[in-house]
Amino acid sequence: MTTPCLTIDNMTLAYGDFIIQRDLNFTINRGDIFVVMGVSGCGKSTLLMNLIGLMRPAKGDVFYGGESLWQAEPDARKRILQRTGVLFQGGALLSSMTLGENVALPLTEHTRLSPQRIRELVAYKLALVGLAGFEGYYPAELSGGMQKRAGLARAMALDPEILFFDEPSAGLDPVSAKLLDDLIRSLRDHLGATIVLVTHELASILAIGTNSAFLDAETKTMIASGDPKRLLAESRDPKVIRFLTREDSANRHKPIQSNPILTHHQEPCDL
Amino acid sequence: MTDKTPCSINVSRKDNTLEAAFVGDWVLDAEIPALEAVLSQLDDGTGIKRLVFATQALGRWDSLLMTELIRLIDYGAAQGVQVDTTSLPEGIQGLLRLVYAVPERVGARRKETRDSWLEALGKAGLHLFKDAQDFVVFIGEMALSFTALMRGKAHFRRMDLWLNIQDCGPSALPIVTLISLLVGLILAFVGAVQLALFGAQVYIANLVGLGMTREMGALMAAIIMAGRTGAAYAAQLGTMQVNNEIDALKTMGFEAMEFLVLPRILALVLIMPLLCLYADLMGIVGGAIVTVSFFDVSLLQYLDRTATAIHLMDFMIGIVKCAVFGVLIALSGCMRGMQCGRSASAVGDATTSAVVTSIVFIVIADSLITLMCNRLGI
Numbered sequence: 340m341t342t343p344c345l346t347i348d349n350m351t352l353a354y355g356d357f358i359i360q361r362d363l364n365f366t367i368n369r370g371d372i373f374v375v376m377g378v379s380g381c382g383k384s385t386l387l388m389n390l391i392g393l394m395r396p397a398k399g400d401v402f403y404g405g406e407s408l409w410q411a412e413p414d415a416r417k418r419i420l421q422r423t424g425v426l427f428q429g430g431a432l433l434s435s436m437t438l439g440e441n442v443a444l445p446l447t448e449h450t451r452l453s454p455q456r457i458r459e460l461v462a463y464k465l466a467l468v469g470l471a472g473f474e475g476y477y478p479a480e481l482s483g484g485m486q487k488r489a490g491l492a493r494a495m496a497l498d499p500e501i502l503f504f505d506e507p508s509a510g511l512d513p514v515s516a517k518l519l520d521d522l523i524r525s526l527r528d529h530l531g532a533t534i535v536l537v538t539h540e541l542a543s544i545l546a547i548g549t550n551s552a553f554l555d556a557e558t559k560t561m562i563a564s565g566d567p568k569r570l571l572a573e574s575r576d577p578k579v580i581r582f583l584t585r586e587d588s589a590n591r592h593k594p595i596q597s598n599p600i601l602t603h604h605q606e607p608c609d610l
Numbered sequence: 611m612t613d614k615t616p617c618s619i620n621v622s623r624k625d626n627t628l629e630a631a632f633v634g635d636w637v638l639d640a641e642i643p644a645l646e647a648v649l650s651q652l653d654d655g656t657g658i659k660r661l662v663f664a665t666q667a668l669g670r671w672d673s674l675l676m677t678e679l680i681r682l683i684d685y686g687a688a689q690g691v692q693v694d695t696t697s698l699p700e701g702i703q704g705l706l707r708l709v710y711a712v713p714e715r716v717g718a719r720r721k722e723t724r725d726s727w728l729e730a731l732g733k734a735g736l737h738l739f740k741d742a743q744d745f746v747v748f749i750g751e752m753a754l755s756f757t758a759l760m761r762g763k764a765h766f767r768r769m770d771l772w773l774n775i776q777d778c779g780p781s782a783l784p785i786v787t788l789i790s791l792l793v794g795l796i797l798a799f800v801g802a803v804q805l806a807l808f809g810a811q812v813y814i815a816n817l818v819g820l821g822m823t824r825e826m827g828a829l830m831a832a833i834i835m836a837g838r839t840g841a842a843y844a845a846q847l848g849t850m851q852v853n854n855e856i857d858a859l860k861t862m863g864f865e866a867m868e869f870l871v872l873p874r875i876l877a878l879v880l881i882m883p884l885l886c887l888y889a890d891l892m893g894i895v896g897g898a899i900v901t902v903s904f905f906d907v908s909l910l911q912y913l914d915r916t917a918t919a920i921h922l923m924d925f926m927i928g929i930v931k932c933a934v935f936g937v938l939i940a941l942s943g944c945m946r947g948m949q950c951g952r953s954a955s956a957v958g959d960a961t962t963s964a965v966v967t968s969i970v971f972i973v974i975a976d977s978l979i980t981l982m983c984n985r986l987g988i
Contacts, residue, residue, distance in 0.1 A: 463677045463709065522708070528701070
């Protein structure tokens with residue numbers, strides 16, 4: 340389970356002359372739930388934009404498998420990106436279309452499947468995220484959590500190899516956030532997809548992350564990486580400790596089980 | 611990419627158990643075998659009590675296999691057949707558990723209904739009535755905030771008023787210049803065709819002058835502003851509605867009517883008469899260009915005829931009309947913006963409907979005012 344799936348090679352992110360992050364190097368392996376974390380404004384979302392082809396890095400490149408994303412021709416880049424799915428922070432569903440049409444959109448545009456088959460696929464994807472039967476609803480008629488799950492169904496429409504999540508649990512209550520975390524984990528387990536999470540939600544990071552990169556806003560580069568739970572236990576960097584313990588480093592070595600939200604995740608996921 | 615082995619499904623029967631074996635690669639772009647043969651064996655009369663799956667020969671799989679499995683399982687369950695999924699790979703079982711984890715909420719599914727024409731007509735009628743009601747309510751609220759303004763109690767930022775004035779005044783000059791100059795040109799050409807027959811080219815000045823001041827100047831300025839400013843008002847307010855900005859203003863103790871709508875309406879009503887005057891002059895210049903260069907009339911003659919033909923009253927009629935149009939444009943733009951729904955497409959609808967509403971209002975108001983002037987003999 341250690342085939343590299345996504346390689347970030349010597350990447351520098353900048354808006355014009357203003358450098359956000361420099362010299363990023365890390366590898367995301369197949370089957371990882373990789374967390375990109377850091378305080379607000381450190382460049383997490385900018386990094387995501389560079390990974391999913393929305394913004395060209397100032398320097399460096401991204402490799403999907405062995406293929407370079409930014410040296411590829413635009414057509415080849417589109418083909419690479421079709422193997423990815425992205426869930427945006429607010430779901431980013433197209434508001435003029437129903438949920439069914441939203442999920443069907445990539446299928447009708449990028450495949451030659453019959454309408455009947457697309458309908459079945461849409462029903463299946465919506466059922467996967469717990470929205471069976473909601474095809475005819477418009478996004479505005481759903482709650483935030485449902486919109487997010489519907490966004491996930493759309494992101495999964497083409498059976499992507501890599502799923503990117505931008506702040507998946509932002510704006511969700513703890514229960515919905517945990518359900519979404521569970522869903523992300525079981526999708527990883529059963530679909531064999533690789534998951535990249537951009538988040539600062541501590542509960543999610545520690546609950547489902549298997550590997551991580553910690554971006555620092557002051558030194559403008561990655562200052563830690565590895566399994567978040569191990570980082571919490573072993574890291575010596577004060578910034579990382581402050582982030583992972585919410586400045587409450589006295590409690591650092593207490594067992595994680597003391598946190599009621601987290602205890603559940605220590606056991607194997609049981610659906 | 612490795613070659614795909616074609617996918618197929620083998621059915622074998624043992625006593626009352628049906629075994630469906632999936633063979634090959636079940637991936638989205640594969641030619642898939644018809645499932646109907648399997649489904650028909652699950653029907654009532656066949657005596658099948660149990661359905662099991664075999665996946666030893668299954669190659670790669672994705673959502674395609676899942677949708678087919680779900681069809682089989684649902685169909686089997688509907689026929690009262692016991693479906694055994696335990697022989698499937700762990701990944702597939704996990705996904706199936708997810709699919710069936712949240713049962714479809716009763717009543718969630720919507721049937722597509724198509725209204726008969728009578729129903730559609732009725733709904734359209736009710737909608738129109740509701741629209742008219744909303745309009746009256748909006749005018750009422752507007753009147754209240756105007757009284758607040760008169761009593762010096764309206765809350766809005768003076769800066770907003772100036773910004774709006776700049777936006778619908780000076781920034782609109784180039785387009786107003788172009789359009790009214792061209793309308794003046796066109797009026798002159800149209801009149802010249804007939805007047806030249808009598809050798810009365812010099813009266814083109816009367817025609818253009820009267821036409822522009824009484825009618826076209828106001829109408830053109832209004833139509834430009836409906837497309838430019840009315841649409842902008844609807845889009846601005848609509849986007850604010852989508853982003854909860856209007857709710858935020860309300861919670862901070864501002865009346866949206868006073869804070870957002872009042873400065874916009876004031877700006878447009880103050881600026882429209884000036885724009886109208888400017889459009890009149892530009893139209894007359896346009897007429898002069900045509901008459902002087904093509905129809906053998908000197909500039910002095912043209913100006914002299916214009917000065918004798920149009921009176922202050924003609925200007926006033928145009929200006930009053932344009933002020934009325936300004937109110938109507940600002941009202942429909944702001945009303946549609948405030949009524950906007952909470953999605954991106956709703957903003958588009960609001961903008962479209964603001965422009966349509968204001969142009970309809972402009973034309974109706976123009977006809978009424980012209981009729982009144984005619985009756986009153988001015």
